[in-house]
Amino acid sequence: MSTRRYFAAHALLPQGWARDVCFTVDAGGFLSAIETGCTATEAERLAGPVIAGMPNLHSHAFQRAMAGLTEKGGPAGDSFWSWREQMYRFLERLTPDDVEVIATRLYVEMLEAGYTSVAEFHYLHHDASGAPYGDPAEMAWRHVAAADTAGIGLTMLPVLYAHSNFGGLPPVAGQRRFIHAIDAFERLMETLATRLHGTPLRRVGAAPHSLRAVTPQELGAVIAALNRMDSSAPLHIHAAEQRKEVDDSLAWSGLRPVEWLLKEVGLSERWTLVHATHMTPEETEGVARSGAVAGLCPSTEGDLGDGFFDAPRYLAAGGRFGIGGDSHVGVDPFMELRWFEYGQRLKSERRNVLVQDIGASLGGELYRRAAVGGAQALAQPVGTLAIGQRADWIVLNTDDAALTEQQGDGWLDAAIFGPVRRPVRDVMVGGQWRVRDGVHPQSAASLARYRTMLKRLLA
Numbered sequence: 001m002s003t004r005r006y007f008a009a010h011a012l013l014p015q016g017w018a019r020d021v022c023f024t025v026d027a028g029g030f031l032s033a034i035e036t037g038c039t040a041t042e043a044e045r046l047a048g049p050v051i052a053g054m055p056n057l058h059s060h061a062f063q064r065a066m067a068g069l070t071e072k073g074g075p076a077g078d079s080f081w082s083w084r085e086q087m088y089r090f091l092e093r094l095t096p097d098d099v100e101v102i103a104t105r106l107y108v109e110m111l112e113a114g115y116t117s118v119a120e121f122h123y124l125h126h127d128a129s130g131a132p133y134g135d136p137a138e139m140a141w142r143h144v145a146a147a148d149t150a151g152i153g154l155t156m157l158p159v160l161y162a163h164s165n166f167g168g169l170p171p172v173a174g175q176r177r178f179i180h181a182i183d184a185f186e187r188l189m190e191t192l193a194t195r196l197h198g199t200p201l202r203r204v205g206a207a208p209h210s211l212r213a214v215t216p217q218e219l220g221a222v223i224a225a226l227n228r229m230d231s232s233a234p235l236h237i238h239a240a241e242q243r244k245e246v247d248d249s250l251a252w253s254g255l256r257p258v259e260w261l262l263k264e265v266g267l268s269e270r271w272t273l274v275h276a277t278h279m280t281p282e283e284t285e286g287v288a289r290s291g292a293v294a295g296l297c298p299s300t301e302g303d304l305g306d307g308f309f310d311a312p313r314y315l316a317a318g319g320r321f322g323i324g325g326d327s328h329v330g331v332d333p334f335m336e337l338r339w340f341e342y343g344q345r346l347k348s349e350r351r352n353v354l355v356q357d358i359g360a361s362l363g364g365e366l367y368r369r370a371a372v373g374g375a376q377a378l379a380q381p382v383g384t385l386a387i388g389q390r391a392d393w394i395v396l397n398t399d400d401a402a403l404t405e406q407q408g409d410g411w412l413d414a415a416i417f418g419p420v421r422r423p424v425r426d427v428m429v430g431g432q433w434r435v436r437d438g439v440h441p442q443s444a445a446s447l448a449r450y451r452t453m454l455k456r457l458l459a
């Protein structure tokens with residue numbers, strides 16, 4: 001690939017919306033020059049306003065295939081925990097081929113929706129009996145292959161899962177495909193880091209699943225092992241999603257999960273706390289001060305009945321956040337941001353709750369903050385359109401009735417809060433077009449394979 005030039009009549013740059021912008025994308029897919037007030041000659045003209053693509057900071061790809069299948073009333077009243085039992089049963093039969101088919105379809109859907117990179121929180125490691133595959137990284141490679149086929153940025157987060165609850169309780173049967181001893185897990189981390197280090201669009205980090213699933217010793221070992229490979233690599237953990245989890249943590253250590261992390265581990269910019277839902281004001285401000293990213297997954301958190309994140313306090317304290325699709329009951333960054341705000345409105349009985357500056361556009365603020373926070377969480381050079389960043393962008397579809405005749409942040413307000421049907425027209429990742437006119441070239445083929453797989457799985 002050689003250097004290419006693109007012209008956008010409108011583009012969202014770090015300093016705000018700019019007119020008549022020329023982007024130069026170098027042979028490696030990075031932005032090497034950005035000029036404003038330029039003319040469209042000798043440049044490909046982009047078909048709408050351009051914004052940075054959205055990182056999806058939390059994905060369990062296999063769960064895409066069970067989205068919509070757990071919405072029937074159960075005998076004893078349903079909860080996160082009964083959903084989890086259904087999820088364990090669902091994944092029992094998944095093969096590596098199935099997982100690659102699901103992940104490929106999911107990543108194509110993500111690109112069409114405007115996500116240009118994803119952090120895969122990957123814990124479905126072993127075969128149905130719980131034994132490692134011949135290549136213990138088999139399932140991880142299937143996600144990498146899916147990301148290659150789709151052409152999405154990927155931060156691979158191998159997950160250490162060792163116990164069923166605080167205090168190092170033994171895993172339960174439904175968790176057998178997830179479980180590692182620490183030495184085998186370190187080998188997996190090394191295998192992934194060795195193969196993926198330095199490859200375009202890829203990064204490797206690590207994810208202790210939760211304080212339920214790892215002991216303090218194991219957590220320390222994961223961090224030490226990651227530091228030996230790459231001391232700036234990202235660390236993600238499920239933090240405090242359910243009240244039961246907080247109660248179990250208190251019974252175990254006398255501390256709440258986030259309180260424990262702040263005190264015993266020390267959070268920093270390399271950490272992402274997924275589902276930082278149940279926090280006290282002190283925890284909320286502590287996380288904000290640490291520079292860690294709160295990994296919010298509004299549609300999944302709504303689906304699972306998690307509770308409310310104290311967003312007003314967190315944002316007022318300068319807290320960073322990004323959004324994740326998690327269980328993929330929705331695949332749409334604009335919808336996630338809408339529900340982030342809607343949850344807060346429903347709780348507080350107010351409007352425009354999350355806007356920080358008087359007169360500012362809520363949609364614009366939410367989108368920019370989530371893109372920058374998501375980039376930090378993935379530890380990839382994305383999230384803004386600036387020189388040195390990767391050319392990951394989306395071209396908005398101003399033919400959508402919700403977006404038409406808007407301008408500037410009005411496009412983002414409309415894409416997030418309007419009756420939008422298809423806000424994204426074209427999508428570029430690493431300087432390559434992945435989606436043109438709303439369609440990914442693998443869309444039809446990935447859907448056909450997905451249908452065949454699902455038919456067999458549900459038979």
Ligand code: NGQ
Pocket residue numbers: 060084210238241275300304326327
């Ligand atoms: C997961 N998902 O690992 O897939 C979790 C459920 C758990 C969400 N937390 C399992 N949304 O946390 O134990």
Ligand code: ZN
Pocket residue numbers: 058060121238274326
């Ligand atoms: Zn999760």
